Amino acid sequence: MKYSLSAKNLVCRNLENRAGYCADLLNPKQSKEITGLLRTDSGLLSTRFNQVVSNAVALPRILQRFVVDYFAERHSPFSLWHCASRPLDEEALKEMGLVEQPPLIAMAAEVKQLATDGKPLADLEIRAVANAEDLLSFGELIAEIHDSPRERAQVKKFYQHVSTLPEHKYSRLKFYLGLFQGQPVATGSLFSSADALGFYDLGTLPEFRKRGIGTAMFQHLLGEVIHSHHKHTVALVDEEQQDLWLNAGFYAVGEVTRFDFAPERSGAHVPNSRQGANGNSPDRGGENS
Structure with missing residues (x-):
């Protein structure tokens, strides 16, 4: 399959913008970048x-000093999302304690080419999050989908904080709740960057899967995108879910690989001073805008 580099860049820029935006909601001006690499630090163990x-x-030495040493010093986990076509040195990443996760398919589309079947699902109400109570419910659902108890607690902490902010502080994020027979069971969100609207957080509680709820949430968000002012839309999708997106008008533009780092499992070196994390040239690329 021939991939479009410019379309894949849309996906990656949206991912970058969202990562920095979310981190800055809790820990302002701590996102840093050097050429080809953005590091976001939310202050959470997440x-x-x-x-x-x-x-x-x-x-590898740049990743070690700019990324791994930085988070290891803070005893904090992180995820590395690699968008370039050429792979990173997997052996070096293993030595640094980074564990590869299943790749995701980058998807993109021109909004004018999208189509939704518009079929509602009985007993399912999908609504935009409009108050702090709904935002807390959204966070609870996102947390439930995680296997790690620590990650669940940190996810809840993020949404508890965001629920205290005025809406204009997180206006580029739009959250949606799916309620089945009145019970919150599904989530979805959209993030607006300068050149694309991105799909995120599509998930359903395990006991409510295989009922069409996730598909209904996707179709609802698709309708929101179609009626937006954006020209392009993007997503990162599990490989086995591609058909749903292809049928709506998306096309695959490449793969994004992900690696997770947990300091307690990595045995990573922790610098004796802050110089390894903050002091030298890898960290002087300026703040992410």
Whole structure:
């Protein structure tokens, strides 16, 4: 399959923008970048909200000093999302304690080419999150989908904090709840960057899967995108879910690989001073805008 580099860049820029935006809601101005690499630090112990996005093949020593040492010093997990076509050095990543996760398929579309079947699902109400109570319910559902008790607690902490903020502080994020017979069971969100609207957080509680609820949430968000002002839309999708997106008008534009880091499992070196994390040139690329 021939991939479109420019379309894949849309996906990666949206991922970068969202990672920095979410981290800054809790820990302002701590996102840092050097050429081809963005490091976001939410201040949480979370792979979900401490994200490093790579658009180039960074040298292992740069990843070690700029990323791994930084988070290891803080005893904090993170996730590395590699968007470049050329792979990173997998052996070097293993030595640094980074564990590869299943790849995701980058999807993109022109909004004018999308189509939704518009079929509602009986007993399911989908509504935009409009108050702090709904936002807390959204966070509870996102947390329930995680296997790690620590990650669940950190996810709840993020949404508890966001629920205290005025809406304009997180206006680029739009959250949606799916209620089945009045019970919150599904989530979805959209993130608006300058050049695309991105799909995120599509999930359903395990006991309510295989009932069409996730598909209904996808179709609802698709309708929101179609009626938006955006020209392009993007997503990162599990490989086995591609058909749903292809049928709606998306096309695959490449793969994004992900690696997770947990300091207690990695045995990573922790610098004796802050110099390894903050002091030298890898950290002087300026703040993410």
